[in-house]
Amino acid sequence: MTDNSTPRFSIMVQTALGPFSLQASLEVGAEPLALVGPNGSGKTSLLLSVLGLLPPQHGRIVLSDEVLFDAALAIDRPTEERHLAYLPQDFGLFPHLSAIDNVAFALACRSERVSTNQRRDQAMTWLERFGIAKLAERKPLHLSGGERQRVALARALASSPKALLLDEPTASLDVEARVEVRAFLAESIRSLGLPTILVTHDVVDVEVLASRIAVLERGQLVACGSLGDIRQNPPTSFASKMFDSSRVSGAIANSPRNEDVRHN
Amino acid sequence: MSHLLLTRAGSRRLYGAVMVGLGGFLLLFLVLPFVALVLDGGPEAIWRGLGCSLTWPALRLSLGTTMISVVLVIVGGTPLAWWLARSRWRSARWLEILLQLPVVIPPAVGGIALLLAFGRRGLFGGALERLGWTPAFSVVAVIMAQVFVSAPFYLQAAVQAFGRLDPNLLAVARSLGASPPRLFFRVALPLARPWLIGGAAMSWARALGEFGATLMFAGNMTGKTQTLPLAIYTALELDIHTAQALSLLLVVFAFALLLFLRRFNRGVELTRQPATP
Numbered sequence: 212m213t214d215n216s217t218p219r220f221s222i223m224v225q226t227a228l229g230p231f232s233l234q235a236s237l238e239v240g241a242e243p244l245a246l247v248g249p250n251g252s253g254k255t256s257l258l259l260s261v262l263g264l265l266p267p268q269h270g271r272i273v274l275s276d277e278v279l280f281d282a283a284l285a286i287d288r289p290t291e292e293r294h295l296a297y298l299p300q301d302f303g304l305f306p307h308l309s310a311i312d313n314v315a316f317a318l319a320c321r322s323e324r325v326s327t328n329q330r331r332d333q334a335m336t337w338l339e340r341f342g343i344a345k346l347a348e349r350k351p352l353h354l355s356g357g358e359r360q361r362v363a364l365a366r367a368l369a370s371s372p373k374a375l376l377l378d379e380p381t382a383s384l385d386v387e388a389r390v391e392v393r394a395f396l397a398e399s400i401r402s403l404g405l406p407t408i409l410v411t412h413d414v415v416d417v418e419v420l421a422s423r424i425a426v427l428e429r430g431q432l433v434a435c436g437s438l439g440d441i442r443q444n445p446p447t448s449f450a451s452k453m454f455d456s457s458r459v460s461g462a463i464a465n466s467p468r469n470e471d472v473r474h475n
Numbered sequence: 476m477s478h479l480l481l482t483r484a485g486s487r488r489l490y491g492a493v494m495v496g497l498g499g500f501l502l503l504f505l506v507l508p509f510v511a512l513v514l515d516g517g518p519e520a521i522w523r524g525l526g527c528s529l530t531w532p533a534l535r536l537s538l539g540t541t542m543i544s545v546v547l548v549i550v551g552g553t554p555l556a557w558w559l560a561r562s563r564w565r566s567a568r569w570l571e572i573l574l575q576l577p578v579v580i581p582p583a584v585g586g587i588a589l590l591l592a593f594g595r596r597g598l599f600g601g602a603l604e605r606l607g608w609t610p611a612f613s614v615v616a617v618i619m620a621q622v623f624v625s626a627p628f629y630l631q632a633a634v635q636a637f638g639r640l641d642p643n644l645l646a647v648a649r650s651l652g653a654s655p656p657r658l659f660f661r662v663a664l665p666l667a668r669p670w671l672i673g674g675a676a677m678s679w680a681r682a683l684g685e686f687g688a689t690l691m692f693a694g695n696m697t698g699k700t701q702t703l704p705l706a707i708y709t710a711l712e713l714d715i716h717t718a719q720a721l722s723l724l725l726v727v728f729a730f731a732l733l734l735f736l737r738r739f740n741r742g743v744e745l746t747r748q749p750a751t752p
Contacts, residue, residue, distance in 0.1 A: 264646055290649035303647035307665045316661065320652035370651040 220374050220406035224260045224270035224280075228253055233260070233267075233430040239374070243400050243407035245421035249449045253430040254410045258376055261408070262297055263290040274373050274406070291320070296367035296405075300379040302359045304351035310362045311338060311347040317370040337365040356388040357395070364399060375400065375407040381416055393419050414453055426450045512723060516716045524720025527713075532698040533706035534724060540614065540702065541682040544621035548629045548678050553671065556633030557659060571634060578627045585623050586691025593619065594692070616693035617700050621682035628681050632674025636667035673736060680732050683725065 220239040225232065233253040237244065246254050259265035261272060263279065266287055272280040274295075279288045297303075304313050314334035318325065325333075338344045341361045351359055360380070367375070380396055381389045397419050400407050409420055417424060417438065425435045426446050434446035438454070445451030524530075559567050559574075577585055594600045594611045603609065610616050640663060648662045664671075686704040693700040695709060703725055710717040 259646075262646065262650060264649075290646070291652045291654060293650070294652070295650050297647055297650035299643040299647060301643065303641075303643045305644060305648075305662060305666075316648075316653075317651040320654070320657065366651065376650075 218275050218373060218404070218406050219273075220275075220408075221271075221273045222257075222261055224257065224267035224272065226256070226260065226265070226267040226269070228256055228430055231430040233257060235425075235427065235430075235432040237408075237425060237432070237435070239406040239408055241404045241406065242422035243409060243420055244423045244425055245417040246408055246410045246425050246427060247412070247417065247450070247453060248427035252427040252449075254427055255378065256430075257427070258297075258378060258408070258410055261376060262295060263288060263293055277373075294371065294373045295376055296370060296372035296374070297376045298360075298363055298367060298378065298380060301383050302363035304354075304359055304363055304366075306351050309348050309350055310343065310354065310358075311335060313351070313362055314338060314366045314369050317366045321370055334369065337369050338362070341365045356384040357391045360384075360392050361395065364396070368403070372405065375403070375405050377407065377409045377411075377420075379411055379413075380409065380420075381411075381413055396420055412453075417454075509726070512719060512726065515719060520716040521720045521723060524710075524714065524717040525724075527710065527717040527720070529697060529701070529706045529710055529717065530721060530724075533701050533703045533721070536614070536617070536698075536701065537683060537703040540617045540621060541679055544618050544625060544682045545629075545675055545679045547618070547622050548626045548682075549671075549675055552626055552629045552633055553664075556630050557637050557663065559630075560634045560637035574630055575627050577624050578631075582624055582685065582687030583691055586620060586688035589616075589619060589623060589688060589692040611692060612694045612696070612700065614693075614700065617689055617702060620688035620692045621685050624685050624688055625678040625682040629671075629674040629678035632670055632677065633667070636670030636674070637663060639670075640666055669739070672739065676732055676736055680729060683728060 218241065220237075222235065222237045222239070224236075225234045227233075231253075233256050235253075235257055246257065248254050256265055260267045260270075261279075267280070267282065269282045270280065271278070271282070274293070277288075278284070278286050279293050280286060304310075305316065308316060311331060311334045314337050315327075315330045318330045318333055322330075335344060335347060338347050341364065343358060343361050343365070346354060346358055346362070351362070354362065377396075381392055384392055393416065400420060409416065411417060411420075421438075423436065424438060424441045426433050426441065426449070428447045428449065434441060434444075434450065441450055442454045445454060559571055590611060591597050592599055593603060593616075595604060595609055597611075600609070600611070610619060644662060644666070645658065648658050653662065684704055685702070686708070689700070689702060690705060690708075695701050695705045697706075697709070701709065703721055707718045707721045707725075710721055
């Protein structure tokens with residue numbers, strides 16, 4: 212998807228967040244990174260900083276060779292020029308637009324001079340690729356959770372992003388949809404090879420979707436490593452509770468189809 | 476035990492009587508004037524009232540000026556509300572309160588303020604006159620008075636509508652590469668539209684009923700600055716049934732507006748996205 216064969220996302224931010232300050236330094240390559248931590252630990256603020264919606268006081272954010280933010284050099288690229296695909300918890304589909312028009316919106320943002328018909332053809336190609344061409348004219352209201360997520364992902368990729376930011380991608384779904392969505396996301400993330408940051412509270416999300424884990428606590432990045440590392444050496448009581456192996460196996464037992472997902 | 480039940484039933488009956496009595500009293504008070512407005516004098520007197528020479532010039536002026544006012548309010552109010560709703564600037568909150576002032580001050584005060592600002596001897600009147608323009612006591616003054624008193628109704632609705640937009644949707648639109656104009660015209664405006672239309676309708680109703688500021692700033696000249704509410708005031712001195720007929724005209728417009736809003740709001744409920752999938 213990107214010109215650069217080894218995309219690299221390097222994030223270093225420091226900013227005051229009311230009760231504490233957010234301070235984090237992360238390197239994200241082709242291996243998806245899960246950002247975990249208790250509520251209010253600064254996960255969403257970190258995501259918003261990367262997106263350019265919450266400018267940090269200090270730091271530097273570089274995506275491949277492009278400087279998105281540099282406090283010292285007074286560089287702050289606006290969100291619309293950062294080429295980051297952002298998927299919020301509820302997928303953020305525009306409720307007034309049909310599935311195909313949601314995708315066409317992204318295409319229109321990136322190529323002004325293409326005719327509407329051409330754009331719709333391209334949007335249809337994206338929907339076909341995600342197996343939802345028959346839902347093209349439906350509004351988000353009439354799509355299931357899993358279908359919405361496919362449209363949102365098709366739309367995000369149509370904007371030719373250079374990195375993927377997912378905020379609790381399975382939290383708003385029921386158990387059935389969660390399994391389907393997770394499998395689809397895992398496959399997509401792997402095939403795209405884009406730097407991916409995933410904020411989640413769900414340990415199965417971490418297992419299935421991410422290769423590395425960063426643990427945030429009161430704005431500080433307290434650990435970063437593989438699931439095995441974190442599980443063996445939990446840096447905080449939150450991490451030890453979240454990755455407690457007995458609880459993990461329980462979670463997986465509760466969603467049997469997950470086993471298939473992980474071994475696919 | 477039975478004694479207790481009886482007391483409970485009794486107190487429930489008393490409660491019912493008090494609630495119905497108080498509510499019914501206000502209901503009657505609110506409805507009876509409308510009954511009188513429709514029934515008093517009979518249809519013939521009303522018909523004769525409608526034929527009065529004041530009626531058609533006032534109706535034409537009222538409809539024409541309020542249409543222009545509401546367009547001006549929408550054209551200026553929409554960008555202002557978008558900015559107010561998105562501004563993180565603390566003064567924007569104060570500005571919002573200031574802009575609501577015309578809702579709570581007596582319209583006559585608004586008229587005096589307009590006169591002091593744009594009147595011939597007003598603060599900016601001299602400058603305007605040198606440009607060859609004296610708005611006071613003209614049709615333009617009628618429109619200015621209407622915009623002044625009615626804009627806050629639209630602004631309030633629009634600021635709320637834009638403020639209620641899901642910040643995630645706006646964030647997603649920007650992350651997809653939407654420029655500020657695209658964000659505004661393709662995302663914010665269509666999503667806020669139902670509330671903007673509601674606000675515009677309330678603003679129009681307020682402009683149509685405008686009396687005090689118009690009287691002070693534009694005067695009460697038949698065929699020139701005399702809108703329907705001013706014509707009612709003038710007609711009252713000639714014949715109450717003429718005033719009644721003109722009032723009924725305004726009631727019909729107001730009622731049509733309420734019906735439109737109700738139907739429209741029902742449509743909105745059907746197309747709105749639920750909070751969770």
